[in-house]
Amino acid sequence: MLRSAQCYFYCSFRLGIARRTSNNLDINMVLTIYGIPRSTSTKRIVVVCKEKNIPYRIVSIKMLENEHKTPAFLEKQPFGQIPYVVDEDDGFMLFESRAICRYIANKYASQGTPLIPTDPKELAIFEQAASFELNNFEAIANPLYHEKVIHPIYHKIPTNESFVAHYVSTLNQRLDGYERILSKQTYICGEKLTLVDLFHLSFLDKVYLMLPETIDSRPNVARWYQALSQRPTWVEIKDTAPESFLV
Ligand SMILES: N[C@@H](CCC(=O)N[C@@H](CS)C(=O)NCC(=O)O)C(=O)O
Numbered sequence: 051m052l053r054s055a056q057c058y059f060y061c062s063f064r065l066g067i068a069r070r071t072s073n074n075l076d077i078n079m080v081l082t083i084y085g086i087p088r089s090t091s092t093k094r095i096v097v098v099c100k101e102k103n104i105p106y107r108i109v110s111i112k113m114l115e116n117e118h119k120t121p122a123f124l125e126k127q128p129f130g131q132i133p134y135v136v137d138e139d140d141g142f143m144l145f146e147s148r149a150i151c152r153y154i155a156n157k158y159a160s161q162g163t164p165l166i167p168t169d170p171k172e173l174a175i176f177e178q179a180a181s182f183e184l185n186n187f188e189a190i191a192n193p194l195y196h197e198k199v200i201h202p203i204y205h206k207i208p209t210n211e212s213f214v215a216h217y218v219s220t221l222n223q224r225l226d227g228y229e230r231i232l233s234k235q236t237y238i239c240g241e242k243l244t245l246v247d248l249f250h251l252s253f254l255d256k257v258y259l260m261l262p263e264t265i266d267s268r269p270n271v272a273r274w275y276q277a278l279s280q281r282p283t284w285v286e287i288k289d290t291a292p293e294s295f296l297v
Pocket residue numbers: 089090091092118130131132133145146147148297
C-alpha cells in the first residue's frame with residue numbers, strides 16, 4: 051500500500067500530473083526547466099519556484115556541445131539561448147527568464163511569497179523597477195561579467211580593459227542611483243519584497259564576486275544585497291556547481 055502510494059507520488063511528480071488539494075492548489079505540478087543549474091537565467095527561475103513552493107526539474111542542456119543551437123532547440127527557443135520551460139500541467143511553453151518568473155508568480159499568486167503587486171500604482175512602480183533592472187543594471191553587469199570572466203575563461207578571448215573601464219564607470223553611476231532609491235526604502239519597489247528584487251540576484255552576485263567594493267561602499271545597496279542573498283531560497287541554489295562563478 052505504502053509502495054503504491056510512493057509510486058503514485060513519484061510517477062505523478064515525473065509525469066507532472068497535478069493533484070488538487072482541498073484549498074485548490076496544485077502541489078505536484080512540475081515545471082520543467084530546460085537550462086543549466088548554474089546559469090544566471092536558470093537560477094532566476096529556480097529561486098522563484100522555491101519562493102512559490104513550485105516543484106520543478108531541470109533538464110540540462112549540453113551547451114558545450116552546442117545543443118542550444120540545434121534545430122530542435124531553436125524550435126523551442128528561436129534565439130538559441132537557455133532557458134525555456136514547459137508547464138507540465140498543460141504543455142505550455144515559454145522562454146525569457148523574467149517572463150517565466152512572472153508567469154509562475156501570477157499563476158501561483160496566492161501561494162508562497164507574494165511577488166507581484168495588484169494595486170495599480172504599486173504595479174506601476176514595480177514595472178518602473180523591472181524596466182531599470184533590465185536597462186540600467188543587467189545591461190551593464192552582464193557585459194562586464196562577460197568581458198572579465200566569460201571571454202577569457204570560456205572563449206579564450208583576452209579581456210578588453212577599456213571596455214571593462216567603461217562598464218565599471220557606468221556601473222558605479224547606476225549603483226549611485228540604486229543607493230538613492232534604497233536610502234529611502236527597504237526593497238527596490240518599497241517596503242515589500244517583489245519579483246524585481248529577485249531578478250537582480252544573479253548579477254548582483256556576479257558583481258559582488260568581481261567588484262565587492264562597488265556594493266560594500268554603498269551602505270543601502272550593501273544592506274539590500276545582503277538581505278536578498280541571505281534568503282534561504284537563494285542560499286540553497288546559489289552555489290549549485292563549483293563552477294557557478296562561470297555562467
Ligand atoms: N534574456 C534571456 C537571456 C538568456 C541568456 O542569455 N542565456 C545564456 C545563458 S545564461 C545563453 O543561453 N547564452 C548562450 C548564447 O546566447 O548563445 C533570458 O533572460 O532568458
